[in-house]
Amino acid sequence: MALHPKPVPAHGARRRRRSVIPWTVAGLAVMSALGGCGRTSDLKLSLSGSSTVAPLAAEIAKRYEASHPGTRVDVQTGGSSRGIADARTGTAQIGLVSRALKPEEANLQATTIAIDGIALIVNAANPVRSLSDGQIRSIYTGSLTNWRQVGGADAAITVVTKAEGRSTLELFLEHFRLDNRRIRASVVIGDNQQGILTVAADPHALGYVSIGTASQEADAGTAIRLLPLAGIAPSLENVRSGRYPLSRPLNLVIQPPAAAGVPPFLAYASSSEVNDLVEAQFFVPPAP
């Protein structure tokens, strides 16, 4: 073995030897003490599924816990398919599913707690009153670029789309059977508010935002107009009744028979007591 004279590591100031382990243990103890204000609960509900529904479900769960002491509601995410699977296997009592149930899922029971809808919006000054699905698809893929081609003024269309990862984008792409990579957009926006501001400020813009937010803003006098889709007006009534095509129900799904404690929660989550929470997440409350 080669014997290189290697320098011995420099030593720090001479202190009494003290291990770091007690410090670490003390730190962990403090942490568990901070976290460990033990609470007992009699009833535990578990929800799991769609990441679109999860933030709303978690807000409803918090309010439910506050008004029903002794009940704990845990919300987990993982996607709609997981919501269906977990409700079936009983891993979770309630599945979160951001679509209507398919025929092969008819043995499950769905409770709609909110509706996620999208409205196509243009500037209030735009003379175009409606666009067909085909025209919208062509505009978003870049083959129609001027309002003149769809009966409007001679001006280039400002195409406004949503950033990746928004449920609105997902629903929009799915409805128009578009691939996000094929979309040719002039402006990419983050949230609904930004979309509305963009369209209100640009007379030649076309965008899409959550229908709840859009109708609130239009009623409040913001310079936007909601376009009908396939001849159906984007009214909240049409969204609630399911007639408006560009919408999807957000469901709580159970495998009957319902476990103890589940029916009251379902009733609460679909009641008007949580309408403000639904609206705060930019969804439309279901018909009472």
Place this chain on the structure above:
Amino acid sequence: MASSGAACFDRAIDTALALLAWLVALLVVGTIGWIVADLLRQGLPRLSWAFLVELPIDAGRSGGIRPILISTLLILGVCLAVSVPIGLATALFLAEFQRGHRGFGPLVRYSLDTLAGVPSIVFGLFGNAFFSITLGLGFSILSGGLTLACMVLPLLIRSMETALRAVPAEHRLAAAALGLPQRVSLLHIVLPAAAPGLAVGLILGIGRALAETAALLFTSGYVDRLPGSLLDSGRALSVHIFDLAMNVPGGASQAAATALVLVALVLLINGFTGWAAQRWLGSLSSAAL
């Protein structure tokens, strides 16, 4: 003169390469600077003491992150409490007893290197299947911490092994020459001398654990309530950032503020670990006397 022309050409190439090296280094620093500046610009206005100690409100759009911070620390605590003893023991085994290229050691190293390359989502699915369902721990801080422990172990062991191997053999030989038993030489000489290297391994492990999102979504879960015990589900900071950025419209600035807290936490833990290692190294002098 041909030779002077060649020298000139060589110098020019050298200068260009040096310039390139500088540019690349600047690019790296610039990227980090950009990330931090972006986080600061978006997150700093939201950051306050209240942000740290309040409960999240309106799906995290307002309020603070207290339960999430506490869950994160608990998950990290579980992860370290499990992975550090196992990791250190395995690293000692590999560095002190399996130094050769034959036998059991290479097999262990090979499996560790394979595990280190496994994507974290695979650990998440494994943790969900094994800890949450098979062991019945459900969505809990315990499942999350144990899954993270599995994930950071390969990283921890390999870097700790390197640190132990870097301790000069003369230290061990000197101890043996004095007739000290191997446990004494390990505990009082080799380990303290390797402390800074061990700390680097630990810091890498903690960094990876705190950054983890995919594995935790399926194990420690999404619940943003203050955890009552280790068997409760608890949302980690990284999961909170992911949720605010991707699922909650209007959550971007809160996500940036949470990311700032996460970065600060990593720096704080790194600082503490480095300090503790230096103290341990300092203990060499008093132990040797």
